[in-house]
Amino acid sequence: MLSEIMMIPMIAALMLLLAIIVGLFFLGLDRKIAARFQSRIGPPIVQPFRDLVKLLAKETIVPDNAIGWLFNLAPVIALASALLLILYLPFLGVAPILSGYGDLILVLYLLMLPALAIAIGGFASGNNYATVGAQRKLIMMLSYEFPLAVLVMAVVWKTSSMFPDLQGFTFSTFMQHPVLTLVGPVGGFGVVLLIVTILIALCAELIKGPFDNPEADTELAGGVLVDYSGRNLALFLLSDAVKLCAFITLVIGLLLPCSLGDMFSSFMYTGWLAIAANVVFFFVKFTVIAILGLTFVRVAFARLKINQATKFFWLVSAGISLLGLLLISLDSMM
């Protein structure tokens, strides 16, 4: 029998592998459904897996005027930080594996790392397109961090004001007491507004749809990734997939942590069936968020200019999240 110490790394490794597979699968699903929205047939759902295999087999080129070590390091940092992020998040609806070693604040910082790594890679590649893309990525990051911070603040404040004796910044607290169950109808509307905010940030984080300025294929021809090829690009593809997983898990963990198991806790919470039901329910939420927040937003809007996107995040998105915060605090006063 395996000891406790051996079990945790094993489970963690399995979890990470699963995160990669789920992420790649959902990237494929996103492309397929986007194609259907546009009346096209679209690529097969396994296309990202094939892309990955192809990219790994291709030659990796480092441009002459790039800073070699930094250029090669950036994709590794991006993937590593995205994988680390998964371990701090309640992926598959179970408590985070590293839950004792860090909390939500750490997650917020880790969330910045893949974005930073992309920007560093862009700056290191020494291409004008990539430099402009990296600048845009940093500006975007500064823009969507504020609504995210407001959102985390709202959830944590609500939970810890109701349960002052529990640890406020951990996901297990949110899982025990989902924020939707703590608020009345007014606060519920506030939570919906917060969900809208985080779904808008989802596209910006994943460099998709209206906020794909850092990559902007018709302007910057791939932007930050323009000089990347082969193994390095494959690593960025993987980090993209894991980031997709991580961010949607964050949405679920923060705002929609309700699980089926809780509802049937009286008679089947401990059984394997309950865990399976939890996982299935997790994926249902995952799919809905991925399609609504990523695919639909991606097909329904044009790309914004960088100043328009920044303005949008600082005025509209921040406004919506502050309104959500206000509604939740109003709710607790009533």
Place this chain on the structure above:
Amino acid sequence: MHDAYKMFLGPVHPALEEPIFFDFKIVGEKVIATNLKPGNAHRGIEALGMKRNPIQVLYLSERICGICSVSHASTFSRAVEAAAGIEVPERADYIRTIFCELERLHSHILWAGLLAHEIGFHSVLHYGMKVREDVMDLLEYLSGNRVNYGVYVIGGVRRDIPKEKHEKIRQSIKYYNAAFEKFKDVFLNDKTIRMRTEGVGVLTKNDALKLCAVGPTARGSGLNKDTRQDWSYLAYGDIGVKAQLPSQVTGKINGDVLDRTIVRLLEIKQSAEIIERCIDQMPKGSLVSEPKAAVILSRLKNAEGEGIARTEAPRGELHHYVRLAKKEVVDTWKAKAPTYNNLMAVPVMMKDAQIADIPVIICSIDPCIACLDRVSIIEGNSGKSMNKYDLHELCLRKSEMFGKIERGHQ
């Protein structure tokens, strides 16, 4: 003052459908200077044309560009007819008009999709492609080909449009009137599209006049200028065409990308109307002045003279100049495409633009580089120009090289 850096766009870039080179000086995200250099799509078509007889050149002229193919064939055939004094039957003129307008329809719908693509709105691109399919099918039904229709001959047309085919044309017209409403709704009411097109790439009326802008680019800036209206040709005189101006929809003229979009969308509707009037009023009569190709060829061989024709292509005014000199082949042939004029306006439009506006502005004049590139200057900054003899020499040397390689393999 911030440091300005250089950014190059092209010759190969996702925002460009065809090769052309742009050179920008940029501070941060703002464009402060623009330079452009065409010449990458030169194929020496005119030189090829001067080795062939006019009947052959007609098909060659269609292949100058895939999208404005009928415009080139129409202009070239009218230039040759003017040079040789050949009369065209009235019915042929009406059929030529129908093909010109069908081409304008599909070109403008394709353009609307491309504009959406440049601003990252792929759904509208795919919607445009889907809507365009109907007119492509109609053109295939009428002419037998989807892209280069080959319906023109010197002195008339090859394919008739009999009564049985009118039904399908009318269905298409109905479809495109509906599509026009849809596109108008999307481009005028969608917030994100308006954010990217309104106030971007402004070309004032004065600048448009000075830079000799033509076609929808000029009309978007408020110039009441349309070859079909000002120098009527084919059946347009009978039908009566009015230049479409953006003020018909918005009440004012800004000369920005949105205005050029509105002009092109209005022309979709206008083209549908012209086609409908054409099939209503189509006169009876023969299709060609002389059915035997051999007779036409001998007439052209003995003809002497020069002819100029101008056509309102989807992108603006197109010129062809032809000289016949009692030879079997065309003595001189020169085509001047509308993009030649409109491209000169791009540096003016780029004033105060952002990097994100660059592809939108380039797309807004609907550049057709294959039409534009009539000359090629190689060896970069040395400015050495290659004439047709130099190119022929290069071609011979290359064939020799390939021959050696092939022999080497055997």
Place this chain on the structure above:
Amino acid sequence: MSIIPTLLKQLVKKPFTNPFPKKHAPNKVSDVKKINDPIPVPDDFRGKIKYDRAKCIGCRMCVTVCPANAMEYLPKEKKIKHHVLRCIMCAECVDVCPVKALSSSKEFLLAETDKKSPNLIEK
């Protein structure tokens, strides 16, 4: 915002794309789930030019009008050879042929891996 209803409608409808017709079956036929038929073409479609050698009188009219020089005249036999690779499908030769030895077919999938394939030379 107005494209959104159209997008939602398209989501539930069948895709508009015509799948690319597979003319040549791959090496393992069992792998192919469905061979897509090419979509039908109109009656007067201008496809690959067919040549009827018996009817040809060698008048060289087609050689004169062909814009792409796809017709090769064989002076000994007084017949022609048609190179499909050079052909631009304008069918002018079909119109000028006095004895109707040339005709347009409906065949349009002409890609071949071998440029000397008999499918690419009509004689």
